[in-house]
Amino acid sequence: MSKxxxxxxxxxxxLNAATAKTVSAAQAxxxxxxxxxxxxxxxxxxxxxxxxITGVARVLTVANAANAHAIAQVLAPQIAEIAKNGxxxxxxxxxxxGKDVMPAVAALxxxxxxxxxxxxxxxxxxxxxxxxxxxIVTVEAPTNHVVVATVRTASWPEAAKGGSAAIEAxxxxxxLPTHTRFVELAAGxxxxxxxxxxxxxxSGGRGVGSAENFKIIYDLADKLGAAVGASRxxxxxxxxxxxxxxxxxxxxxxxxxxxxxxxxxxxxxxxGIKDAGTIVAINKDGDAPIFEIADVGLVGDLFSILADLxxxx
Amino acid sequence: MKILVGYKRVVDANVRVQVKPDGSGVVTDxxxxxxxxFDDIALExxxxxxxxxxxTEVVVATIAPADAQPHLRNGLAMGANRAIHxxxxxxxxxxxxxxxxxxxxxxxxxxxxxxxxxAIDDDSSQTGQMLATLWGRPQATxxxxxxxxxxxxxxxxxxxxGLETLEVDLPAVVTTDLRLNEPRFIxxxxxxxxxxxxxxxxxxxxxxxxxxxxxKATQYAPPAQRQRGVMVKDAAELxxxxxxKGLL
Ligand SMILES: Cc1cc2nc3c(=O)[nH]c(=O)nc-3n(C[C@H](O)[C@H](O)[C@H](O)COP(=O)(O)OP(=O)(O)OC[C@H]3O[C@@H](n4cnc5c(N)ncnc54)[C@H](O)[C@@H]3O)c2cc1C
Ligand SMILES: Nc1ncnc2c1ncn2[C@@H]1O[C@H](COP(=O)(O)O)[C@@H](O)[C@H]1O
Numbered sequence: 001m002s003k004x005x006x007x008x009x010x011x012x013x014x015l016n017a018a019t020a021k022t023v024s025a026a027q028a029x030x031x032x033x034x035x036x037x038x039x040x041x042x043x044x045x046x047x048x049x050x051x052x053i054t055g056v057a058r059v060l061t062v063a064n065a066a067n068a069h070a071i072a073q074v075l076a077p078q079i080a081e082i083a084k085n086g087x088x089x090x091x092x093x094x095x096x097x098g099k100d101v102m103p104a105v106a107a108l109x110x111x112x113x114x115x116x117x118x119x120x121x122x123x124x125x126x127x128x129x130x131x132x133x134x135x136i137v138t139v140e141a142p143t144n145h146v147v148v149a150t151v152r153t154a155s156w157p158e159a160a161k162g163g164s165a166a167i168e169a170x171x172x173x174x175x176l177p178t179h180t181r182f183v184e185l186a187a188g189x190x191x192x193x194x195x196x197x198x199x200x201x202x203s204g205g206r207g208v209g210s211a212e213n214f215k216i217i218y219d220l221a222d223k224l225g226a227a228v229g230a231s232r233x234x235x236x237x238x239x240x241x242x243x244x245x246x247x248x249x250x251x252x253x254x255x256x257x258x259x260x261x262x263x264x265x266x267x268x269x270x271x272g273i274k275d276a277g278t279i280v281a282i283n284k285d286g287d288a289p290i291f292e293i294a295d296v297g298l299v300g301d302l303f304s305i306l307a308d309l310x311x312x313x
Numbered sequence: 314m315k316i317l318v319g320y321k322r323v324v325d326a327n328v329r330v331q332v333k334p335d336g337s338g339v340v341t342d343x344x345x346x347x348x349x350x351f352d353d354i355a356l357e358x359x360x361x362x363x364x365x366x367x368x369t370e371v372v373v374a375t376i377a378p379a380d381a382q383p384h385l386r387n388g389l390a391m392g393a394n395r396a397i398h399x400x401x402x403x404x405x406x407x408x409x410x411x412x413x414x415x416x417x418x419x420x421x422x423x424x425x426x427x428x429x430x431x432a433i434d435d436d437s438s439q440t441g442q443m444l445a446t447l448w449g450r451p452q453a454t455x456x457x458x459x460x461x462x463x464x465x466x467x468x469x470x471x472x473x474x475g476l477e478t479l480e481v482d483l484p485a486v487v488t489t490d491l492r493l494n495e496p497r498f499i500x501x502x503x504x505x506x507x508x509x510x511x512x513x514x515x516x517x518x519x520x521x522x523x524x525x526x527x528x529k530a531t532q533y534a535p536p537a538q539r540q541r542g543v544m545v546k547d548a549a550e551l552x553x554x555x556x557x558k559g560l561l
Binding site: 011071072073076095096097099100101102103104106107108110112113114115116126129130131132133134136137138139141142144145177179180181182183184185186187188196224232236241242243248249251256257267268274277278279280291293294295296297298299300305308309311312313 | 324326329330331332339406407408411430431433434435436437438439440442443445446447449450451452453454455457467470471472473474475476477478479480481482485490491492525526527528529530531532533534535536537539540541542543544545546547548549551552554555558560561
């Protein structure tokens with residue numbers, strides 16, 4: 001008898017694609033029911049979106065002004081309280097949102113968390129990566145306990161739309177702390193596809209050389225309808241903002257097409273793209289490690305190659 | 314103000330980790346061990362707060378086997394005032410680590426706890442969040458900027474959408490991201506000085522933490538390897554290959 005509570009991730013009144021991916025992982029448990037929990041100041045529109053995810057039985061909403069921003073220590077006591085209503089599993093996405101809040105939920109439920117769940121082998125047996133993806137580890141969660149896990153979104157497709165789950169408003173009695181206050185979110189404004197769910201991604205590395213030069217990466221991405229990513233070196237050097245970083249400590253992504261431009265292929269970067277469909281590498285150094293894993297490699301100066309691509313595409 | 318820093322010893326970030334042939338774990342014999350890179354950043358931030366006159370004492374703490382003393386001496390050489398070695402023969406899972414740190418907090422009464430956002434061995438990213446929860450105090454994870462003023466801290470966090478700023482009351486737990494600072498290098502004379510700095514040892518069992526229900530690793534396997542693909546000679550050929558694959 002498995003019953004899964006999926007914690008919804010949302011921003012600006014919209015459901016994040018990570019939620020439907022987390023539902024996919026929940027479906028792999030072949031559970032009796034999957035409920036989605038929406039904590040927000042205004043949950044209705046978000047809940048309506050979540051209700052369309054196939055396989056979802058109910059969408060539970062908690063409307064509270066304290067939930068206007070995702071503050072982990074405010075959300076966790078509410079999630080833990082609802083989780084105690086007969087759930088065998090509580091899943092959240094392994095995004096910065098889920099990584100922040102889910103361990104707090106686990107601590108309140110007195111159990112260790114399964115991080116970055118990438119495969120389901122049984123109701124309490126899972127696979128997850130460790131050591132920057134150099135080891136895939138089978139973990140057994142204690143069977144006498146609720147399972148709290150974050151789901152590695154790059155390993156799971158978005159569950160299809162087309163459902164019509166019941167939406168139920170609910171309340172919680174947990175006392176919520178006021179020791180943490182939201183100040184602001186400086187979000188990169190972009191009308192480009194979202195890096196975490198894009199089918200195509202073009203990433204630039206240190207080889208691109210400057211923030212100004214990154215224009216050629218954006219131009220290629222626009223031509224391909226792709227999202228833009230970057231290596232840590234490019235972010236650290238200030239070429240692009242932090243939210244574009246791909247890798248062990250950035251975003252783990254699985255686009256159909258990944259184009260790495262002026263990126264050497266350090267293990268910490270590769271762990272972020274190992275589930276990509278086709279990897280293209282453009283680098284002037286024929287010995288760069290990126291070529292060991294690239295499906296299509298092109299050795300040469302990135303500036304002239306991107307100019308050529310601009311012409312032939 | 315006193316700052317407690319989580320200072321875990323892990324397989325060095327430059328080591329290409331290998332899974333043991335029998336799948337019982339990863340090869341650690343003869344492999345270089347270092348401070349978790351995020352913990353070096355946590356320690357550096359604590360030292361900068363002390364240099365700026367905001368903090369008076371920086372204490373590094375690790376939960377590790379008895380042979381981890383040189384690791385703590387490195388933390389002292391980098392500049393920590395004191396070190397606490399919680400001696401544990403086996404690796405402790407994040408919830409147990411958080412419980413052990415809570416005991417240290419009860420003893421030390423720090424105003425700020427700095428930890429890494431994740432340990433690069435287990436890549437769990439749990440301990441700081443769990444500690445804040447057990448302690449009933451604020452958490453600010455993935456910090457790329459930290460300003461401490463009076464009884465408050467303003468923390469800029471690297472989140473998927475961009476940069477989020479939170480204000481938290483102290484004491485609090487802050488976990489570090491890579492862009493918070495660049496850790497200093499240890500200088501030779503400081504290694505000598507570190508030898509006489511206080512290093513306290515506590516047996517994990519003496520902390521009497523509750524038994525924890527945690528997921529257990531039962532089998533390790535190497536990841537599926539991607540194969541080297543084809544090399545093309547120019548942009549036109551690249552586009553042709555991608556079209557052939559149905560990607561363009
Ligand atoms: C704990 C930890 C976590 C980390 N997390 C991440 C992470 O999440 N993501 C990440 O990316 N990195 C991460 N790193 C850093 C990683 O180890 C590498 O340092 C980084 O990925 C290197 O970025 P790069 O490939 O852009 O730069 P470099 O390694 O400097 O490579 C630049 C490449 O550009 C090529 N090049 C230069 N000029 C040209 C030209 N004109 N035309 C064509 N090619 C050119 C060069 O041949 C070279 O291969 C992490 C490191 C640590 C220790
Ligand atoms: N055994 C340990 N000793 C010292 N610090 C630890 C230990 N385990 C976890 N930590 C701290 O918690 C952070 C996150 O670890 P983890 O939750 O394992 O990813 C680390 O960067 C350390 O700061």
